[in-house]
Amino acid sequence: MKEQEDQSLRGRVLQQIRDGILSGKYATGDELREITVGKELGVSRTPVREALRQLELEGLVEIIPNKGARVNGITSKDVKDIYMIRSYLEGLAARWATENITEEELNELEEIVLLSEFNLRKEQQDQMVLLDGRFHALIYKASNSRMLDHVLVDFHRYVKHARASSVAEKDRAKKSVREHKAILEAIRDHDADLAEQLANEHILRVMENLRRQGYEEINKDNG
């Protein structure tokens, strides 16, 4: 799916509008005209319409029939809720990953953690964000559940901006890698209960860190 979002025109339009909303370029309450947005992106109404309809399903815009699309951005409460929901579901994902992970996936997970530790020293923050994303995405995949993967990927996308600011903090990044390592070890030891608990706590800690640094700022336009 992600791949298609990159190559097709509609996919690019979807991503750009979504990013526009998540980054605050389009603020909550803004009305998105099909023609206007189309001109902005250099395309006609059709791809824009399709993208807006998809964003409606995601909840990022509200479509009022015969009227238009209204931006329904993400508030700071939404972000907080998502982290809490994720703390539950990442626990389940870690549990299922423990039960279903393949040798190959386990190796990849180890590689990611190693790379993270390496980058930690070099303070490559953008790399850290990427590796953090890959770690979680791989656990979702290893859970071997389309449904769980689907919902977690969606949520992950929503909090993309919040996430970037969290990992950027060096102190938090260090702890985060340590937590990832512990989760990895629990998975490798086939200790599903522990993996679930660790993953659960990991997200709660990220959330706590976000709260401390005041995630309101990130979404000041929407919240």
Next chain:
Amino acid sequence: MKEQEDQSLRGRVLQQIRDGILSGKYATGDELREITVGKELGVSRTPVREALRQLELEGLVEIIPNKGARVNGITSKDVKDIYMIRSYLEGLAARWATENITEEELNELEEIVLLSEFNLRKEQQDQMVLLDGRFHALIYKASNSRMLDHVLVDFHRYVKHARASSVAEKDRAKKSVREHKAILEAIRDHDADLAEQLANEHILRVMENLRRQGYEEINKDNG
């Protein structure tokens, strides 16, 4: 959103295709041609395209660029996974509902439980399905979390067919109402821990019941 699905042409098309997939009319692997589907429903390509793009986001179809839309039905494993995911999230929903429910919502919840007990005696099974749906939907809403509500409503829709067969079983329906009542009481008593635990167990029991009666049959076309 639901309202708009009913009134707009695109919304109706979306619902019809989705129902077609969930009911097994369109089986996994089927290719949905825009023109063909359009003719079936008496509309042009445009609304069909928009609906298919939305279903892609839901994961019910896979869109292969320049090729078409392939049905990606729900397997029995998906249903099982959804119930497990829901058991986690309904617990959270009940917890948050306990903390945020309004007097009005509490009254409505009580009314639903009362009606359920009444219908139980009259053995009105379709009414029971409706009331069960309303009970859960109301808890989602009372949780006062857009995000949680959104994801749970989506999942609920996915397992619609499995749900109908579960509540249809009289014995299970009786127990289900009893469990709903217990959850309601925990919410009324502001006992969030208990509400969470009860809601969690409630879904697990529904799942267990589904397993016993062999939910494979319901999705024989897809699983």
Next chain:
DNA sequence: ACTTGTACAGCTGTATACAATAGTACAAAA
């Protein structure tokens, strides 16, 4: 027989045309 090239048919991707609807400005009447 097998491979390769080519034309064709069918479908999607995108743009645009036309219809329907909703909001607005403004004038006429009370």
Next chain:
DNA sequence: TTTTGTACTATTGTATACAGCTGTACAAGT
């Protein structure tokens, strides 16, 4: 002044036209 009716404009809803891609059938060459 307020209300109401009306015409107009802007925007969406739907259909369709056209371009581009993909897979296939079939023939030509090896």
